[in-house]
Amino acid sequence: MLSMPDHLPPLAALRALESAARHGSFTRAAEELNVTQSAISHQIRHLEALWGLELFARDARPLALTKSGAALAPVARDFFARLSTTLEGLRVEDTRGALKISTLETFAVTWLVPRLSDFRERHPEIDVWISTKDRLVDFAIEDVDLGVRYGRGVYPGLHSTLLLREYVFPVCSEQFVKRFGMPESPADLARFPLLLIHDDVSSSQWDTWRAAAGAPDLPLDQGPRFPNSNMALQAAIAGQGVALVRSAHVEGDLSAAGLVRLFDVHCPADSAYYLACQEGTQTRPRIAAFRDWIQAEAARSQKKYDQEVESIEGLPPGR
DSSP states (O other), X not given: OOOHHHHOOOHXXXXXXXXXXXXXXXXXXXXXXXXXXXXXXXXXHHHHHHHTOOOEETTSSSOEEOHHHHHHHHHHHHHHHHHHHHHHHHHXXXXXXXXXXXXXXXXXXXXXXXXXXXXXXXXXXXXXXEEEOSSOOOTTTSXXXXXXXXXXXXXXXXXXXXXXXXXXXXXXXXXXXXXXXXXXXXXXXXXXXXXXXXXXXXXXXXXXXXXXXXXXXXXXXXXXXXXXXXXXXXXHHTTSOEEEEEGGGGOXXXXXXXXXXXXXXXXXXXXXXXXXXXXXXXXXXXHHHXXXXXXXXXXHHHHXXXXXXXXXXXXXXXX
């Protein structure tokens, strides 16, 4: 009985057998496979030596299969046909269907979701499923394809790409300003309710901003607290106090939301948004399509944020 592992041929040799048998010619097989005629002949001889069988009657004109060759050539042809059909089915399956994305709630609500209609128009075959979590998703055990993470970009074992850098600044509602007046300097915020968030990232952002603004004594241990940035922003819109927001949280015209930016302090956020997935999956069709699209969208937003900062830096002192 033949030992299967010892008698499995290289794919190139099987391809040479299938092509030469179909064309009845080593020359035409070589043209189809873009190799030399001697390479085809070498592959056929390799198979004959491996199996101990003669596959072609070389003295026949035109080239003819032997009885063994006639039995094995259809097997090779069927193998390649089934392989091609299976691969094509897998590619179609990987192109269509659901793409599951995990991200932060505020980023999803204010930045990602408003843009998704454009992605759907470009890729109607892909259904985007959004889930929001404050914690980092574990790709190894959770059913997620892509994650948009906010941090420093160090994610061991994952393929991560910088997506978007932002700036942080305080906002309050026009209604709030009418009621309590406009603060004249960053230090004046000490007498206003600050809308804080229950996480270390938010505290760090406030520390970064108040250092840049020259207001180190702002009371960050007092005031109402919220579970995420979206709730703090909604509280600010409702006139409940001053929230520190990031650029992506307030896309579009601030005045359309009834908000006012306080002070022209240029302060880059100390973290950024990164797109992450399991290493090796970044080239899968659905993931690659979304990655290309969201990176282009993020680049447009980045340009806008940077231009806004440049316009602020160009204002005269005291503005």
